[in-house]
Amino acid sequence: NAGVTQTPKFRVLKTGQSMTLLCAQDMNHEYMYWYRQDPGMGLRLIHYSVGEGTTAKGEVPDGYNVSRLKKQNFLLGLESAAPSQTSVYFCASTLWAGGYTEAFFGQGTRLTVV
């Protein structure tokens, strides 16, 4: 049971390039989340999904797009990377939205935009 897996673990992009981060979970969870964490800061929610085919904006959605075509996968896209998007990105999943459900996190993707 792998839990939540993020691909890739590290990436360096040039300004203006595009890329897609993949989050995969094998726990049949309905809810999935993408966060970014800047140095010395807490996690900020970018986008989230409450089920296959649905997505919604979080606190800091600008410059990112997401898709949830399959229940187990949640993709985060950067169409035109900017240095301000240099950060560590974390994916999480929960079974439901209920307050009693715990969240499982991936190990993170460290992205540097030069």
Add this chain to the structure above:
Amino acid sequence: DAKTTQPNSMESNEEEPVHLPCNHSTISGTDYIHWYRQLPSQGPEYVIHGLTSNVNNRMASLAIAEDRKSSTLILHRATLRDAAVYYCILRDAGNMLTFGGGTRLMVKP
């Protein structure tokens, strides 16, 4: 989402108990209190959660005030591996999972 307030940092000695406080004065009746921790260079991991009663698990204990406006995460014997950032979060039936700044716990040998 209701907000939580935590001290920025705390220090503890190894093998001593640690009490990490969290204030959540605007908590609603349906909010669960969750704690997560983030070890260096890792993703957050679940520690414990509760609604009204105190809770114990293999990692920690959660003490919830009678009025639910505050809670305390208790690590019974801190080890060097417990050095991490600890996040107190309120979760209800809503969709978002929102993190605050957390408390950085430093454990001295």
